[in-house]
Amino acid sequence: MTSARTSRMPRPAARPNRQTAHRLALLESMLRVRRFEERCVELYSAARIRGFMHLYIGEEAVAVGVNEALTDDDAVVSTYREHGHALARGVPAEAIMAEMFGKVTGCSRGRGGSMHLFDAGRRFYGGNAIVGGGLPLAAGLALADRMTGLARVTCCFFGDGAFAEGEFHETANLAALWGLPLLLVCENNLYAMGTALARHQAQTDLALRAAGYGMVSWPVDGMDVLAVEDAARRAAEAVRAGAGPHFLEMRTYRFRAHSMYDPDRYRDRAEIEHWKERDPVEGLARRMRDAKELSDKARTALEDRLAAEVDRAVAAADQAPEEPVEDLLTYVTSPVEAIRP
């Protein structure tokens, strides 16, 4: 399948943001996340997907822009709101959908579901549903690269809520102390479940606080994919060059409720509508249309292509076999062959 990761490959080195093809690829990648998740909502209502499901709608620019700055060798650590991160990383829609259906062809063989997507081959390390739990792990991936001399970046996504966890502060200290090649991407969508930022953080300027650990820290307009990409590219390059951990505070917003169980009673409709005016997907599409880079016809063709891709993913997930119950106890520990070489 085409993805942001593969489609961006031939990009010329100089001023990539200006290239129409590149913008198109970004738009496509964001739209893939949007359309994929919209389908997930339908499938959830139809009880084809169960469990907790957290949508990324509204935040697509962050996953897509940051992934543009990473290479296949880099690592990504994510949260339970990770459909967008996984898709932008190039995990096939089919493998993700099958996982949500609990099928054997799922990217975690049906053991993880929506909150625990993994793809070792793409160095996509989940899928962590413990708020902040991925941060120390990401520091360890970065530490291994540091110790083995590999110029790779480990990128860790987490929310503003995680900023209140000790995990963040322990990891920030450790990463800065040891100069680890870690890119910390905080998705500040202004809410931790139903608790607004000002109700859970004593100091709401998160980039300022991260800077207190001696890290280079920038606030970024998380609704503008080009701004995200630019910031992420500069940060990732610095991290790769050995400048130590960098922190990006992505100022973004989720248009939907926290999860499918959330009646979303803690926010004003007006606030949501205000942020929707800054929709990262339609914002880029509008700019491209105004610049005559995207015709209505091309947009329709793109939508058709993505709809077909999602259709294929759903059909394949539908037809995939269930994980047999006899395999219940597999993957608790490694197979014996692995233990006795």
Added chain:
Amino acid sequence: MTATHTRAAGPTASSGRTTTYREAMREALREALRTDQRVFLMGEDVGRYGGCFGVSLGLLEEFGPERVRDAPLSESAFVGAGIGAALAGMRPIVEIMTVNFSLLALDQILNNAATLLHMSGGQLPVPIVIRMTTGAGRQLAAQHSHSLEGWYAHIPGLRVLAPATLTDARHMLAPALADPDPVLIFEHGSLYNVSGVLPADAGPVDIGHAAVRRTGTDVSLITYGGCLPKALAAADDLASGGISAEVVDLRSLRPLDDATIGDSVARTHRAVVVDEGWRTGSLAAEISARLTEQHFYDLDAPVERVCSAEVPVPYARRLEQAALPQPDGIVAAARRSVGDLVAAGADAVERRPITGGPG
């Protein structure tokens, strides 16, 4: 240290050399660091200080600060970092000062190390070794004295080991590192100073199996870690009273070696489980349940348990010693099980009621 602790637990071979448990552990670490460049040791004060129990003394000078890595007081972060490094192909040995402090890293151990392989459908094994001390006996009071290894033995996805002998201290680490899954090694704080002869021909420990440390015919004393010397002392005492006790050292708390435990009980028909954990919900409870499930008809007496009293471990020496399993309590339990009720005493100590908690 009490007198029982100075007894060398383990085989006394004629060829070998005298060493301590602490030095045996250090040698194991040194060997691991020498033979595999992927191995590194990380934890609070493992480097310049030499390890808070002196286990890693000198390793920093030998291997440098990258591979003998002092970590800040951030249990969750450095245990999690060990997990991440393991995912990326390293073989970290993470030291946590004591099991009490491991609770600050419990999320990483349980929700990441033990879980990632399964949640990822087999894609992400976590080859990490996490070492920590456990146990009481040194008047360190509650927050430095608890035995929580039984909690970890509750968790699928972990291998939990308790080296009780010099040979295990020296030769358990290599197979633990060879395991692709997370391994927790619990070192009882009172064992570090134990000295004895380390057999020259000792090879890698079979970490999948329990070991019979002493054979006997009348009763099986089933134990592990810091209680092994106490069980061996009790067996000596019982022998002088004409009771032949077999001593089984579990060595692996997860998985439990049902076969070795069961074979022993099938021979002796009586079992006393000795566990420094609290009785309620303990590893001893698990073993007792398995024996009733699997060996009910082999048993000639109820399974006895000798555990810690249901109290946070106190500081005062008399109270602390009273809270912990002791050889006399093990002897009394063994006598009860063989029917020697007079010798065991009418209200034997280990039958004391549980205060607090269920029951």
